[in-house]
Amino acid sequence: MKQEAVLMAKLAYITESDCIREMLGYFEEEVYAKAVDLLKNAPRIGASGCGHSGIMCQHFAHLMCCIERPARFISPAEAVHGAAGFLQAGDVMVLASRGGKTGELIPILDICKKKNISVIVITENMESPLAQGADVVIKQYVNRETDKYNCQGTTSSTSLAVIFHVLQTALIEETAFQNEQFALVHPGGAVGERLNEK
Numbered sequence: 001m002k003q004e005a006v007l008m009a010k011l012a013y014i015t016e017s018d019c020i021r022e023m024l025g026y027f028e029e030e031v032y033a034k035a036v037d038l039l040k041n042a043p044r045i046g047a048s049g050c051g052h053s054g055i056m057c058q059h060f061a062h063l064m065c066c067i068e069r070p071a072r073f074i075s076p077a078e079a080v081h082g083a084a085g086f087l088q089a090g091d092v093m094v095l096a097s098r099g100g101k102t103g104e105l106i107p108i109l110d111i112c113k114k115k116n117i118s119v120i121v122i123t124e125n126m127e128s129p130l131a132q133g134a135d136v137v138i139k140q141y142v143n144r145e146t147d148k149y150n151c152q153g154t155t156s157s158t159s160l161a162v163i164f165h166v167l168q169t170a171l172i173e174e175t176a177f178q179n180e181q182f183a184l185v186h187p188g189g190a191v192g193e194r195l196n197e198k
Contacts, residue, residue: 012146012154019143019155020162026141027166034136036170038118039064042092045071046117048079049096050104052153053160057096060164066186067168067177076104084108089116097121098140098156100128109133122163138163 001009039045045064047057057073064071074083074093087093093112095105100123109130112119121134124142131137140163146154171177183195 008146008148015144015146016155016158019141019159022143023141023159023162026139028139031136031138032166032170035120035138035167036174038092038120038136039069039167039171040174042090042118043070044087044091045069045094046074046084046087046091047071047094047096048074048076048105048108050076050102052157053096053098053102056157056160056164057094059161060094060167063164063168064171066182067172067175068181068185069171069175074108076102076108079108079111084111084115087112087115087117090118092118092120094120094122095130095134096123096160097128097130098124098142098160100125100130102130105130122160 047060049057061071061073072086074086095108097105106129109119118135120136120138121130122138122140123131124140125131126137126139140159142156142159144150145152145156179195186192187196
């Protein structure tokens with residue numbers, strides 16, 4: 001590799017680890033408590049986002065299923081073509097948009113409000129349309145992306161993943177989720193073998 005590439009590769013570790021450490025300063029207990037309470041009591045959970053945010057929302061839906069909170073990723077394109085019917089009154093939709101203005105998500109927000117579905121928005125922009133329409137807004141923090149142009153969704157996707165990890169971690173405590181439950185739904189792989197050792 002070019003020396004510049006090696007330097008930037010090493011700097012990526014520092015950039016992302018700095019972001020995670022600095023994120024703790026934006027942790028608002030009351031906000032997370034409201035989000036966790038909504039997720040805890042929701043019969044179903046939806047998650048939607050575009051690009052890297054959408055990929056992280058797929059990860060979030062899987063995290064929820066792993067602790068027996070029924071969830072699915074709803075593609076923004078499919079949501080406005082009937083997939084939003086998965087959610088009913090009393091359910092929760094999580095919308096992730098760093099800028100809070102993602103055009104594909106605005107119609108989903110409108111659907112949720114009309115169907116009495118609670119909305120959790122994760123964004124940097126607390127004054128954005130999505131933030132203004134949400135029931136709970138979790139502040140996302142990103143110091144910078146790892147590439148020299150500060151454009152690729154690297155640190156921002158890590159930041160979003162950490163927020164989702166924090167929510168799952170709290171939910172495990174709030175719901176008294178037991179490892180024996182995880183063993184039942186995760187018999188596969190090395191983790192499944194360890195969990196189900198006799």
